[in-house]
Amino acid sequence: MLASLSTMMSHGFKSSKQDFNFGPWRVTAARNHIMKSKDIERLAEEINMPSLPEMLFGDNVLRIQHTDGYGIEFNAIDALRRVNNMEDAVKVACAQEWQESRADSEHSKEVVRPYDWTYTTDYRGTLIGESIQMKATKTTERIDMEKLKAREQIMFFDEVLLFEDELHDHGVSMISVKIRVMPTSFFLLLRFFLRVDGVLIRINDTRLYHEAGKDFMLREFSTRESKVAELKNVPAALYTDPNEIAQHLTLKLTESERLELPAMQPQTAVNDVYQ
Template identity: 45%
Template sequence: MEPIRRSLMVKNDSFEWNGWHILTRKGPIMGHKEGETLEQTMSLPHLPDMLFHQNVVRFTRSSPNAGQDPEEPVIGLELNPVDALATVNDHEDLVHVATAKEWMEARKDSPHIQKVIKPYDWTYTPKTYKGTLLGGGQIRVEPSSTGIDYEKLKEREKILFFDEVILYEDELDDNGCSLLTTKLRVMPSGFFCLLRFYLRVDNTLIRVIDNRFHYEAGQNYILREYSFRESKFTDLQIPMSVRNDPNEVGQHLKLVDETKEKLIWPASS
């Protein structure tokens, strides 16, 4: 497809709220030539089959230091697939499928079999990706003793803006599913965003990594909660329909790691 035609397929939606500029972008799946170019800049030998490299969710506002530092006029948070993939383990295969020997033998002629043989994380798990901070060192990250007030988020409020964006997806050679998505909503009281990675390796394991972000109007920080959950297939006594549902299965998985943090920027003078 011609570059101009592909650019016309990109959809941008934006919303202005309480000093914030909120942007979501959705484009087509990355083409072969674009993929070859991106692979040259990354350390991964392969990229997800469905990589929406132009997709992004971005929250920005004017920097309190914009006058002193014109090169960094905005601060904020961005969620994008390329930065997420940059955190994927590029030298270790940490997940082995059930009956791996038989699985590889049955697929020995597959052009994708090197995904498993060559050591790297072929599940594309962005284990350490917690979003991309914008504005250089203006935003500092500190541990938080308090987390997101989910009871407040349950209160009925008008939804001013909502969107859901897929960042990448791979069916792991019909061996499961690897999916990175983000969804957000803006209310009169603030905004909430979820970045979720869902992994299902059939007959082996299920993994869910969540990053939740909440901003409350009037504050100079965003609360960020990170959680890593994982369980083996044999340890889960739940229906297959639940295993296949990224929104439901997480509550049944073992909690491996979690952190609570504040993303703080200088208060306006």
Template identity: 40%
Template sequence: MEEESEVGRESDLKAAGAELLPDGRRGLHLKGWKIESLHRSILTSLAIQEWEEKLGTSHLPEMVFGESSLCLSHVDSGVKLHYNAFDALKGWKQEALPPVEVPAAAKWKFRSKPFQQVILDYDYTFTTPYCGSEAIEPNQGKITSENSCFDLQWEDCDERIDLAALSAKEPILFYDEVILYEDELADNGVSLLTAKVRVMPSCWFLLLRFWLRVDGVLMRLRDTRVYCAFNDKAKPVILRESCWREATIQSLSSKGFPTDAAVYGDPSHISQKLPIIKHKTQRLNIPG
């Protein structure tokens, strides 16, 4: 289901120097940034075939919002952060995790497609290591053709995202959530990738979340948080924090947590109870 975007009060937007995007587009211009979300319908059958060919697979999630995206562009530096389903599924294909074993093995052995049956010998959960896409856009601000060919690099760092700043009572100028893909695992759980953005007068904050629940078997949460405090410098300071959590239902049950899938409809309710598998904080290195 498409989430409703939220736009701040006109007085708050004006006080912060923000301008909404024209022509009914979702997003705004603020402190040298253009932040825009796109909500589009799921891929058509023809587009699905094209994606399968490009990705080298015969499997895609039930609902792929292939033209939906979240994009944050910094005009002076040309930096563009982009969150989309295609790049996320490229990550899924490359990681190629083994399929999760489920109790109802016979039921899960096959998935029907027109005129064929496909053995579930692939990662049907569509788990992705994707943390986002980044690029330098040519012909933006001060960017030149000489340095536009450089790849942006995320470097490990000890800095942490300022959670105190995020909890400060600031007006929200813009908020939106974009679903990139979703699969209900043949009514045996959920696999969901979403991107959320929140823009305040002092900063923007983004959460890219992959949430997996295989009923009776496993829960997996892969969160990527990205934060940027506004400044007047030509190069923004962008921090990214990735945290992967995972636990079997059996291990949670042994600690006294309920096993009923209905309890875990919202990953926020269980996230802190899942052990951390991987965690790192990085800073974007912008050339120039």
């Protein structure tokens, strides 16, 4: 089932690309180098932001693609396009100092102006397909998380980091995506995690679930956020662990969508199980 695995060494960094086929689907997980400064400068200008994350993996991607060509992928650049480039959404004592420290960076030649220096994004993935794409429609359906807790063989698992920034030693901002494929379904979690020390913790999650034989995927987006002052009864050791702190944060928003699969040709119809 593992279609290909290639690795290469360049500048001491191990790049990898892994493809996994299951039923009519293929998962591609690719990791590459941090973007070069000239590419970062070009991108910053394109999306009108004075600064970009310290570790930006512009070529990293996790893609789920049907044999008919449509699908969904998760990449850093599209995630950054969803950042507010006009407003400083989190105002803290260190913000001005932090921005000034970036003012002389190689990709910020102009006067630093307000923008969301936490890189908060509500990115939920990029629909792909040249001639046909999945269609997103709002729904009240929810992913059955209890069903996902059932013990089932994991045929494939991978995790890809898209970007990370330490906010000039004042916390962390990062987004990563991971997927697991079981014999009858697959489940994906895209997580944006923000910790601004002494100020707030925020988690934006996108969950994607598909059962073999169904003509849709379920995509759920949620925002959880709490000020650090509201977490007095939570051990500080949990602040750095997204999995642990998530359950202590206040749920601010939940949205659910069906990603409708286009009408499939008989030869590529989804089987009852992934083969």
